[in-house]
Amino acid sequence: MDLQELSLAVQDGDDKKVKELVNLALQSKVSPENILNEGMIGAMSDIGEKFKNNEIYVPEMLMAARAMAAGMQILEPVLVETGVKPIGKCVIGTVKGDLHDIGKNLVKMMLKGVGIEVVDLGADVPSSEFLKKAEEIGADLVCLSALLTTTMPAMGDVIRVFEQAGVKDKYTFMIGGAPVTSSYAKQINADYYTPDAGTAADVAKDVLVRKAAN
Numbered sequence: 001m002d003l004q005e006l007s008l009a010v011q012d013g014d015d016k017k018v019k020e021l022v023n024l025a026l027q028s029k030v031s032p033e034n035i036l037n038e039g040m041i042g043a044m045s046d047i048g049e050k051f052k053n054n055e056i057y058v059p060e061m062l063m064a065a066r067a068m069a070a071g072m073q074i075l076e077p078v079l080v081e082t083g084v085k086p087i088g089k090c091v092i093g094t095v096k097g098d099l100h101d102i103g104k105n106l107v108k109m110m111l112k113g114v115g116i117e118v119v120d121l122g123a124d125v126p127s128s129e130f131l132k133k134a135e136e137i138g139a140d141l142v143c144l145s146a147l148l149t150t151t152m153p154a155m156g157d158v159i160r161v162f163e164q165a166g167v168k169d170k171y172t173f174m175i176g177g178a179p180v181t182s183s184y185a186k187q188i189n190a191d192y193y194t195p196d197a198g199t200a201a202d203v204a205k206d207v208l209v210r211k212a213a214n
């Protein structure tokens with residue numbers, strides 16, 4: 001099945017068509033990873049390019065994001081199916097001032113997929129909320145996402161809140177998002193930067209397996 005039609009439906013913000021095409025692709029035995037990567041994530045990159053070139057504006061971006069979310073509702077259970085008992089706990093959120101949650105939702109899904117229990121704080125999350133929830137659930141990992149150059153510093157704010165409370169070393173801090181880099185992770189004292197959701201899940205699993213072995 002040609003996933004180009006799905007990509008175009010996401011870009012057009014046609015959530016009904018996106019649902020139909022995701023279902024059709026699954027029935028045609030296209031792998032959920034291909035549906036996600038080729039049909040949907042690629043569509044959001046194209047949308048970003050068009051926005052940058054002033055070919056589309058915020059409302060169109062928003063409609064594309066909604067269409068992607070509609071498709072994800074169908075894909076998520078298929079991708080997450082795992083059956084293993086939790087290997088660790090994590091709190092995740094997009095930092096203060098940032099409303100982008102699609103990438104964060106993908107990271108959440110992949111973390112669940114490797115057997116991690118995830119508490120999702122949503123988007124535009126105040127720094128103190130990460131500390132509150134991490135302490136409450138006894139999290140192992142704190143995962144932060146930022147998509148704007150202007151909100152990246154809020155990731156450093158979160159880590160500072162944990163440092164000030166004297167509990168930073170209890171947790172592993174993972175950060176990511178399009179403008180984030182590994183040198184930025186070092187700069188703000190985060191433990192890991194990963195470029196995509198799959199790598200984030202691999203690294204998180206590795207951290208938890210090593211922790212369990214100690």
Ligand code: B1M
Pocket residue numbers: 041044045047048049051052058059061062065097098099100101102103104106107143144145146147148149150174175176177178179194195196197198200
């Ligand atoms: Co916005 N936006 N947006 N936007 N938006 C970008 C990010 C932008 C690059 C577009 C552009 O100019 N080309 C640009 C940022 C420029 C910059 O800062 N350098 C931008 C802008 C400017 C804005 C506004 C300021 C626009 C305005 O109002 N004038 C505004 C800001 C609002 C705010 O947050 N306060 C805004 C608003 C929006 C919408 C609300 C309309 C919508 C978001 C809806 C939503 O998320 N529910 C939106 C969208 C959709 C985008 C683009 C088109 C797509 C983002 C996306 O979902 N990508 C984006 C352009 C682009 O990225 N090419 C753009 C797909 C997603 C799967 O990728 O989130 O990168 P991503 O996640 C990846 C990795 O980064 C990584 O894994 C994911 C996949 O494997 N990852 C992690 C993410 N988090 C991670 C955490 C980890 C590890 C990996 O560890 C914990």
